[in-house]
Amino acid sequence: xxxxxxxSDVEEGPGSPACYLHELGPDGQPGFDRVQAKDVARWxxxxxxxxxxxxxxxxxxxxxARTLAIIRELERLIPAGPDRIVSVYWPIRGEPDLREWxxxxxxxxxxxxxxxxxxxxxxxxxxxxxxxxxxxxxxxKIPYPANGAVVIPTVVLAPVVGFDGDCYRLGYGGGFFDxxxxxxxxxxxxxxxGYSEAAIPTIFPQPHDIPMDWVVTGTEASRRxxxxxxxxxxx
Numbered sequence: 574x575x576x577x578x579x580x581s582d583v584e585e586g587p588g589s590p591a592c593y594l595h596e597l598g599p600d601g602q603p604g605f606d607r608v609q610a611k612d613v614a615r616w617x618x619x620x621x622x623x624x625x626x627x628x629x630x631x632x633x634x635x636x637x638a639r640t641l642a643i644i645r646e647l648e649r650l651i652p653a654g655p656d657r658i659v660s661v662y663w664p665i666r667g668e669p670d671l672r673e674w675x676x677x678x679x680x681x682x683x684x685x686x687x688x689x690x691x692x693x694x695x696x697x698x699x700x701x702x703x704x705x706x707x708x709x710x711x712x713x714k715i716p717y718p719a720n721g722a723v724v725i726p727t728v729v730l731a732p733v734v735g736f737d738g739d740c741y742r743l744g745y746g747g748g749f750f751d752x753x754x755x756x757x758x759x760x761x762x763x764x765x766x767g768y769s770e771a772a773i774p775t776i777f778p779q780p781h782d783i784p785m786d787w788v789v790t791g792t793e794a795s796r797r798x799x800x801x802x803x804x805x806x807x808x
Contacts, residue, residue, distance in 0.1 A: 613777045617743060620773065624735045624743070627770050628667040639768055639791030640669040646789045647674070650764065651728055653683040660686045660699050660726035660761075663716050668732040669766050669791070676704045686724050688749070689717040696753040699726050726761050729754070733767035733788065735776060740765065740785040740797040743776045754783045762786055769793070 651659060659678065664670040675685045679702075688697040690712040700721030708716040731750050735743035742765045744750060754763065765785040769792045776782070788795045 610779060613779060614746075616777065617746065621734050621743060621746065624771055624773075625666060628734075628768060631667065631768065631770070636667060636669070636768070640671070642791035643669050643766055643789050644671065644674045646791075646794050647671075647730075647764070650787065650789070650794075651762075653678055653681045655682055655684060657728060658684045658686055658699075658701070658724050658726045659728045659730065660688055661702075661730050662732055663687060664732070665715065669768075671730070671766075675702065679704055684724075686721070686726050687717050688729075688753075690715070690747075690749055693747070694752075696756055697749050699724050725757065728762045728764065731763065731765050731785065733765040733771050733785075735771045735773045736765055736767060736785070736788045737773055737775045737778075738795070739775075739778070740788050740795060741776045741778045741782055742785050742788070743771075743773070748781070751781050751783050755781075764789060766790075 651657060661671050661675050662668070664672070679685055685702045686699040687702045689700055691698050693712075700718045701724050702718045702721055706721060707719040709719045711717050729750075731742060731744070733742045734745060742750070754760070763783075763785045765788040767788070767790055769790045771790070778784070784797050786797055
């Protein structure tokens, strides 16, 4: 599991009635109901597995080409400079691999951090990363800087398993990103990264879900409108 999990799904229990997704409003924002939340959690689990399988089925060369397109868009959205600390992520399971971009950004004077999952149910910590930094493995054996200083990022890049037109992000189900973004002040710019195959009509957002400011796929970039009612395609 990636520390970039965005949705703290409710655990399933026995005896749950049939799916209630049809009772969610068109904006996916019902009053909180535990039965509905369990139905959404089950749906998300199945959709998560499907979308990860789709992502893993993409040819490696195709993923690499789209990652380069994502990097070009990130260069436009996030000018390099020492005043910006960009939290990236260590790629797993076919996610866009930004490690070369991380190195390049540091060489140009930029600052990069990696998220660290300290414990289940806790917000992420961010530690500054530099090329050739000694790494250790944390939860789920995901590497993070052994000696990196704890920092507060100004930009957070989050890998998406799925995303919808309102820039809500479907992650791996641990709730780490939502829990973290809810506490960060000032709020960083948040950008979800994935492939166009991850687009779905809605993730059925729940009260704890926090949308991204942007979602970048390598074929397009979508920006959340205010209030969160849709995403405008940037040409």
